[in-house]
Amino acid sequence: MALSISRRIVRSFGSLSALGFREYPTVAGRSFQASDLSDQIAGDNLLHAECFSFSKGGPSFLDFRRFSTTILTPDSNGGAFPSDLLSSKTVLTPERTIGLYEDLVVPVTNFHNEDHGLMVLAGDVFDVPIRKDIIHRVVRWQLAKRQQGTHSTKTISEVSGTGRKPWQQKGLGRARHGSLRGPQFRGGATMHGPKPRSHAFKLNKKVRRLGLKIALSARAAEGKLLVFEDLEVPTHKTKNIVNYVNQMENTKKLLLVDGGPINEKLKLATQNLHYVNVLPSIGLNVYSILQHDALVMSRDAVNRIVERMHTPINR
Numbered sequence: 001m002a003l004s005i006s007r008r009i010v011r012s013f014g015s016l017s018a019l020g021f022r023e024y025p026t027v028a029g030r031s032f033q034a035s036d037l038s039d040q041i042a043g044d045n046l047l048h049a050e051c052f053s054f055s056k057g058g059p060s061f062l063d064f065r066r067f068s069t070t071i072l073t074p075d076s077n078g079g080a081f082p083s084d085l086l087s088s089k090t091v092l093t094p095e096r097t098i099g100l101y102e103d104l105v106v107p108v109t110n111f112h113n114e115d116h117g118l119m120v121l122a123g124d125v126f127d128v129p130i131r132k133d134i135i136h137r138v139v140r141w142q143l144a145k146r147q148q149g150t151h152s153t154k155t156i157s158e159v160s161g162t163g164r165k166p167w168q169q170k171g172l173g174r175a176r177h178g179s180l181r182g183p184q185f186r187g188g189a190t191m192h193g194p195k196p197r198s199h200a201f202k203l204n205k206k207v208r209r210l211g212l213k214i215a216l217s218a219r220a221a222e223g224k225l226l227v228f229e230d231l232e233v234p235t236h237k238t239k240n241i242v243n244y245v246n247q248m249e250n251t252k253k254l255l256l257v258d259g260g261p262i263n264e265k266l267k268l269a270t271q272n273l274h275y276v277n278v279l280p281s282i283g284l285n286v287y288s289i290l291q292h293d294a295l296v297m298s299r300d301a302v303n304r305i306v307e308r309m310h311t312p313i314n315r
Helices: 007-015 132-146 205-222 238-247 264-270 286-291 299-310
Strands: 022-028 048-054 104-109 118-121 225-228 254-258 276-280 294-298
Touching (some): 118 299, 205 225, 205 286, 225 299, 238 264, 254 264, 254 299, 264 276
Parallel strands (some): 104 225, 225 294, 254 276
Antiparallel strands (some): 022 048, 104 118
């Protein structure tokens, strides 16, 4: 909240010490809790302010009032302005600690950047501790499971060729051979080569579910998780999606996640864009989230993901 202080109010601060009030030191760009003053002081050129605690024969209480009068700046004419109330430094919001399972409040918009209110994201899904080892295990499991495993080589019984002994066993001074289809001959068999098989391995459902929570929490912590009211587009024209992606900063690949079946207009609008992909909520996975810079989810998709994460695991 911006704090506007008039010249008259600033001049009156000099008489507070004469009344027996205690004056607290200057506060600049940090948050307080409990007995401290919890607020961020920001303005065009006014970034520092003084906070006073008044005590009269009993426990002290905080009196913090916001005045909506003339804003004082270094360029203002008139009386001298306290130099300790001015600063050229930018006030930064304290970074949020990740992994405290706290519910997150995010704005809800759409492709037209219209305001659709706010939405609360469940802390046990979108604010879990980040663990790279879990992400690594889940990604390896995904890539191994989707590997085709159709590689195949021929053994000595499968290679075409004669079964006749190439030459006699003894008497010629040559090495002993019983077939020209052996691996030492050109066109022969491959020993211990790969055969078609499945590369999938087992990974517990709890670990897979935790990996998805960590991926969603990482995108939310980076500010790359956007919530839309819906993923409705006016037409099937690709330029609608291109114009929206161009407005986003530091985004090269975008993943759109809808709750149910994908809208046909959205399919047509994104099918020619290699950097925009669309998934239903049931198909959302860790590897797809990591492949894209930004994640856009509809309100319905968020609700379905949270419901899926809260569903007990069948053993």
